[in-house]
Amino acid sequence: MSRETVRQKVQEWEDKVIAKTLAKFPERKPRFETTAGLEVKRLFSPGDVDGDGYLERGGLPGEYPFTRGVQPTMYRGRFWTMRQYAGFGTAEQTNERYKYLLAEGQTGLSVAFDLPTQIGYDSDHELAEGEVGKVGVAIDTLRDAEILFDGIPLDKVSTSMTINSTAAVLLSMYMAVAQKQGVAKDKLQGTIQNDLLKEYVARGTYIFPPGPSLKVITDILAYCKDQVPQWNTISISGYHIREAGSTAVQEVAFTLANAIAYVQAAVDTGLDVDEFAGRLSFFFNCHNNLLEEVAKFRAARRLWARIMKERFGAKDKRSQMLRFHTQTAGCSLTAQQPDNNVVRVTLQALAAVLGGTQSLHTNSRDEALCLPTEDSVRIALRTQQIIAYEAGVADTIDPLGGAYSVEALTDQIEAGAQEYIAKIDAMGGVVKAIEAGYLQGEIADAAFAYQRSVESGEQVVVGVNQFQVKEEMPKNMLRVDREVEAYQRRKLASVKAERDGAKVAAALGELKRVATDGGNVVPPVFEAVKTYASLGEISDVLRSVYGEYTEGG
């Protein structure tokens, strides 16, 4: 039966059957939409799916355009990496949490750093006051990194580090710890986020202006391709863009627009696209609207494959594959009736798995209130294990592929994202668009529209604007003691007293020379880290050369 015939039949059904039904039983809303405002039709049929054919739009798993997945057998061979984002207080406390999570069956580490570490301040800096060890672990020197990974075999565990402005420093510390464990750099597996453009758009943990930030990123790409070949050198992140309030379509569009800028910057320095693109990875958010989210991941994969092949001429299959980590949506969790968050996280994790993620973090039920407790992080990890081992959805590849609704939404999200990317190209690229405040404005509009839809009741949030109960704010939440700050300062002072001051000064001097001359800064950062130069000292040298970025300037 042709698509046209199907369309006609559906139309007849709408005219005859539906019209009558609606007269008797009106539907809940005049129009049904995804959270990104895409129309969800009453019925999706073959008439709604683009007719370019199965192979062109879907393809086979592990084959261009990777809509159905990047690996030939997907989870039939091996589940996604279960990687809980964790870190708080001191390196000692966080090391204990890692060992707990690994013992409970987590399969990869994911390090959360505190804000001073992310922004290049030591724990004794005045701007660090009140922030030390709060949203992640405090790392000042190699000593902290040694404690953080103590007893964890770095040749066996892969580690993701959510670090951007100071990525070169943390990667260097990781390499130095590995060296002490006798693990060669080419055996190291993991990811540094290293995605600065989204910091200017959505998350704010930048240090340098965009130009020098891109320079440091390409230094890392160049260094790792030879020295740390199994390392994912950048994880281009839509997660924070979505948390800041973007829609699913904007998340795909802005993330891929940033990715285009990184690839272009690296190509402009003379790297061949196939030399580094296989090590690029992505990081997406996953919200509650299950069908939209599954479609989003499929659309992102197809669009990226096309961009890499058609725009950048990438020939290697690995350069065309969009591999991604997913985190369930922190901003979707509610402080009201926190146990409901377990259900939200389950739905989101399921969508990520149905969407073909390579690695997954499931948020804990108490995250709208505080850092996760051991109990709540275990439930979050168990959620992934139940989906993996009990739900059966990992036994076939891309289980929702071919569903008319999912295919139609995939097409729509791809088209919407393409439209944004064309607009950004017309503005002169994403850096110009960010400088003009375009992305930030689009995200702020979407965030406000969402808030309005919650307040009007159009978007139901269970326990918040419907189905409320009288409840007290829960007690016994995880808190980071202020003592952590004092402890961290004492530890830093003792490292500084013990280290060879002349070696530190020489290493920092060499870093300044290389940065000023425009050379690759990763080797001198690595050398400085090994002398126990602090993260703040190294960042100050780079600040003195590159300058600092301030919002709106």
Added chain:
Amino acid sequence: MAQKKIRVLIAKPGLDGHDRGAKVVARALRDAGMEVIYTGIRQTPEKIVAAAVQEDVDVVGLSCLSGAHLVLFPRVAEGLRKRGKAELLLFGGGIIPAEDIPALKESGFAEIFLPGTDTGDVVNFIHERVS
């Protein structure tokens, strides 16, 4: 004579860059007819106090989710008192444990808004307190 518009400073103290909540509140207050100045992220308490004085605002709202509120919020209140601005209406919001709210109120904050707050409640709160 037209009533003088209520002037509000929305500020993000500390190193945390998540300002979705601050921006949404700023916009809702503007929609409700107030004049709103948003400082942008990564402000020190001193800078926030200086901006509040310079802009001659009636209300200061702070947002924080990093957990640094117990250090940073009271410092803003203290700074305003020192500059003779103890009468300003202060409120805060973010990821703030319930058990910290009494201490923040003690330090001078009239209200702390938690996740899930309706922006209409913030608007009403300001209208009730500032005439």
